[in-house]
Amino acid sequence: MAQLRDLKDELDIVIPTIRNLDFLEMWRPFFQPYHLIIVQDGDPSNTIGVPEGFDYELYNRNDVNRILGPKASCISFKDSACRCFGFLVSKKKYIFTIDDDCFVAKEPSGKEINALEQHIRNLLTPSTPLFFNTLYDPFANGSDFVRGYPFSLREGLPTAISHGLWLNIPDYDAPTQLVKPRERNTRYVNAVMTIPKGTLFPMCGMNLAFDRELIGPAMYFGLMGDGQPIGRYDDMWAGWCAKVICDHLLLGVKTGLPYIWHSKASNPFVNLKKEYKGIYWQEDIIPFFQSIALREECTSVQDCYIELANKVKERLGLIDPYFEKLGDAMVTWIEAWNELNPPPPAQTATLAHPNVAMKN
Amino acid sequence: MAQLRDLKDELDIVIPTIRNLDFLEMWRPFFQPYHLIIVQDGDPSNTIGVPEGFDYELYNRNDVNRILGPKASCISFKDSACRCFGFLVSKKKYIFTIDDDCFVAKEPSGKEINALEQHIRNLLTPSTPLFFNTLYDPFANGSDFVRGYPFSLREGLPTAISHGLWLNIPDYDAPTQLVKPRERNTRYVNAVMTIPKGTLFPMCGMNLAFDRELIGPAMYFGLMGDGQPIGRYDDMWAGWCAKVICDHLLLGVKTGLPYIWHSKASNPFVNLKKEYKGIYWQEDIIPFFQSIALREECTSVQDCYIELANKVKERLGLIDPYFEKLGDAMVTWIEAWNELNPPPPAQTATLAHPNVAMKN
Numbered sequence: 001m002a003q004l005r006d007l008k009d010e011l012d013i014v015i016p017t018i019r020n021l022d023f024l025e026m027w028r029p030f031f032q033p034y035h036l037i038i039v040q041d042g043d044p045s046n047t048i049g050v051p052e053g054f055d056y057e058l059y060n061r062n063d064v065n066r067i068l069g070p071k072a073s074c075i076s077f078k079d080s081a082c083r084c085f086g087f088l089v090s091k092k093k094y095i096f097t098i099d100d101d102c103f104v105a106k107e108p109s110g111k112e113i114n115a116l117e118q119h120i121r122n123l124l125t126p127s128t129p130l131f132f133n134t135l136y137d138p139f140a141n142g143s144d145f146v147r148g149y150p151f152s153l154r155e156g157l158p159t160a161i162s163h164g165l166w167l168n169i170p171d172y173d174a175p176t177q178l179v180k181p182r183e184r185n186t187r188y189v190n191a192v193m194t195i196p197k198g199t200l201f202p203m204c205g206m207n208l209a210f211d212r213e214l215i216g217p218a219m220y221f222g223l224m225g226d227g228q229p230i231g232r233y234d235d236m237w238a239g240w241c242a243k244v245i246c247d248h249l250l251l252g253v254k255t256g257l258p259y260i261w262h263s264k265a266s267n268p269f270v271n272l273k274k275e276y277k278g279i280y281w282q283e284d285i286i287p288f289f290q291s292i293a294l295r296e297e298c299t300s301v302q303d304c305y306i307e308l309a310n311k312v313k314e315r316l317g318l319i320d321p322y323f324e325k326l327g328d329a330m331v332t333w334i335e336a337w338n339e340l341n342p343p344p345p346a347q348t349a350t351l352a353h354p355n356v357a358m359k360n
Numbered sequence: 361m362a363q364l365r366d367l368k369d370e371l372d373i374v375i376p377t378i379r380n381l382d383f384l385e386m387w388r389p390f391f392q393p394y395h396l397i398i399v400q401d402g403d404p405s406n407t408i409g410v411p412e413g414f415d416y417e418l419y420n421r422n423d424v425n426r427i428l429g430p431k432a433s434c435i436s437f438k439d440s441a442c443r444c445f446g447f448l449v450s451k452k453k454y455i456f457t458i459d460d461d462c463f464v465a466k467e468p469s470g471k472e473i474n475a476l477e478q479h480i481r482n483l484l485t486p487s488t489p490l491f492f493n494t495l496y497d498p499f500a501n502g503s504d505f506v507r508g509y510p511f512s513l514r515e516g517l518p519t520a521i522s523h524g525l526w527l528n529i530p531d532y533d534a535p536t537q538l539v540k541p542r543e544r545n546t547r548y549v550n551a552v553m554t555i556p557k558g559t560l561f562p563m564c565g566m567n568l569a570f571d572r573e574l575i576g577p578a579m580y581f582g583l584m585g586d587g588q589p590i591g592r593y594d595d596m597w598a599g600w601c602a603k604v605i606c607d608h609l610l611l612g613v614k615t616g617l618p619y620i621w622h623s624k625a626s627n628p629f630v631n632l633k634k635e636y637k638g639i640y641w642q643e644d645i646i647p648f649f650q651s652i653a654l655r656e657e658c659t660s661v662q663d664c665y666i667e668l669a670n671k672v673k674e675r676l677g678l679i680d681p682y683f684e685k686l687g688d689a690m691v692t693w694i695e696a697w698n699e700l701n702p703p704p705p706a707q708t709a710t711l712a713h714p715n716v717a718m719k720n
Contacts, residue, residue: 108468131559131560131561131562131646132555132559132560132561132562132615133562134523134525134531134561134562134564134615135525135530135531135545135547136547136549140547142543142544142545142546142547143530143545143547144530144532144536144540144543145536146530146531146532146533146562146564147531147532147533147536147562147564147592147596147635148533148562148563148564148593148595148596148599148642149533149562150642150643150646151535151639151643152643163494165494165495170495170503170504170506171494171506171507172504172505172506172507173506173507173508173509175511176504176505176507180504183502183504184502185495185502185503186502187495187496187500187502187503187550187551188550189496189549189550189551190547190548190549190550191547191549191551193553195492195556196555196556196558196559197559198556198558198559199491199492199556199557199558199559200491200492201491201492201494202491202492202493202494202506202507202508202509203508204494204506204507204508232507233508235508236507236508239508255492255494275507279511282508282510283510283511283512286491286510
């Protein structure tokens with residue numbers, strides 16, 4: 001297997017949380033060389049404990065409001081959707097985001113899985129969304145393209161997203177949690193695959209990495225939680241939008257390895273309350289995303305995303321006024337993105353980092 | 361895991377061969393309850409030895425000619441493409457076809473894999489081609505649909521094809537064989553997945569099962585081998601045609617488990633000679649299949665296949681006259697299929713089996 005860069009200076013780890021980050025202890029051997037961006041959800045007066053020795057910046061709601069001003073309205077409150085604020089303020093090329101109830105998983109051999117290393121491998125090797133390879137990732141060690149795979153497609157496409165999976169507690173919706181309270185995921189599937197072009201997937205934000213330069217502006221987690229009619233569709237929303245845009249811009253999305261160990265099922269009754277509108281809305285949302293064709297003139301993620309926002313307002317607005325608000329928030333998000341991430345001026349110095357609460 | 365039927369009286373095992381079938385000894389515990397259809401390729405005066413105790417019928421080229429008359433021209437000679445003759449004469453609902461250099465593989469635990477049982481499981485449980493499930497087959501034991509999977513799609517679609525994989529010698533084309541002569545597939549991926557609608561895949565005929573009633577007439581392996589300009593694209597051809605038709609008729613195609621142990625790499629120099637036209641033709645053939653839209657009026661596999669044959673002649677005929685011949689052979693194949701597999705007359709006795717060489 002070719003040696004890949006470790007991206008130590010090119011990747012931020014984004015963690016949304018409401019509690020002390022003791023879970024980082026278990027990740028110390030893997031995460032300590034990286035910079036963390038912690039997005040504190042809920043009451044800003046709470047103190048979030050971070051284990052010694054980690055390099056981090058932490059933002060609470062007051063910071064979000066101060067940095068974004070009126071545009072802060074696009075960042076959800078009391079919902080893990082707030083994590084996308086971390087994507088916005090990062091200055092790195094790559095993001096890895098993980099939930100604070102996720103721990104280091106083990107391979108069947110007992111070896112601890114370095115999830116971040118596998119995500120980096122996924123992001124730094126090409127994707128193959130234009131044709132299916134039956135032996136999975138052709139860029140994995142000991143693997144290749146099978147007979148019948150067109151040679152013209154073997155260079156692959158740049159990888160924008162790496163979607164990792166979960167052992168132990170699977171990512172089920174509330175109805176499935178209620179019906180199968182004891183189901184645990186024990187199946188370790190030793191594969192990474194590209195999700196084909198034209199196919200949507202349910203993107204989970206629990207264990208996710210992406211190339212911020214390639215797809216960052218599409219990684220908006222929507223309006224969820226406090227004051228909104230739904231929750232637990234933040235990552236799904238980002239996944240649908242991002243996949244449609246990746247397909248349009250010929251970028252790849254991978255899923256499979258790495259696994260993390262998801263320790264605790266959330267409360268299915270609370271989840272049902274958050275999800276129930278999403279569960280019936282998605283029956284219309286998914287055909288909407290499946291039928292979208294972005295104009296050829298949309299050549300940047302921002303162009304695509306604004307076009308998508310307009311379509312959301314126009315077509316999903318018919319389902320519920322919520323989607324008009326969401327469409328507006330999508331536009332606000334892009335404005336905020338462009339403000340904090342201006343295109344690098346040719347031959348001049350790097351722009352100053354926004355005035356934020358730096359700790360450690 | 362729900363107990364599934366063993367399909368003992370509903371499935372034929374089709375084996376194309378030019379040699380004694382000693383490989384069946386290893387499969388005895390798994391195959392002996394089933395009926396075998398052996399298609400003898402090459403010189404009909406050779407005798408193919410079949411181990412004692414198997415229930416089989418064997419067809420050589422003389423039988424093919426006698427049964428099909430002038431339509432025998434659509435059955436390839438000196439190429440494993442001749443296997444599709446077995447699909448034609450079977451009277452069963454399901455087919456499993458396997459090459460005679462494939463042996464019983466083992467799980468990482470050391471347990472022998474009952475490939476046929478897994479294919480049956482794949483065929484008897486639904487497919488999910490309309491949306492991607494990140495935890496793989498939602499009908500597998502201990503698995504389900506993940507959060508964000510639309511509930512309206514959870515019934516799935518009927519499964520038409522189950523494509524199994526290979527440990528040890530991977531199914532590589534001649535150039536890859538030449539470049540990586542020592543590469544072996546040692547990666548056991550414990551998953552079955554549905555290939556999404558709209559996505560083509562390289563279907564290998566080495567370890568393959570399908571529902572003859574749902575997709576049989578599309579499982580034509582084309583004109584290959586003796587007197588033809590290409591070989592080793594027989595299963596690919598069937599796979600492209602069958603996938604396009606499955607997508608049109610809303611049928612599912614699965615790939616992944618079960619593995620067989622592929623014992624011997626074929627000669628890459630011989631393979632290169634057979635493949636080289638296919639390698640450049642497929643650069644046009646695949647966009648052709650990717651762009652095909654079958655008319656809504658095509659509601660049977662036969663309708664779809666005839667329409668496809670016409671498009672092949674019209675559009676691929678521009679690449680090489682071979683494709684006009686192939687298009688004609690596709691039509692002949694359907695004529696032969698309809699002759700040997702007439703629709704069951706309502707309320708009358710089952711039609712007599714064609715007069716064939718029955719042994720054992």
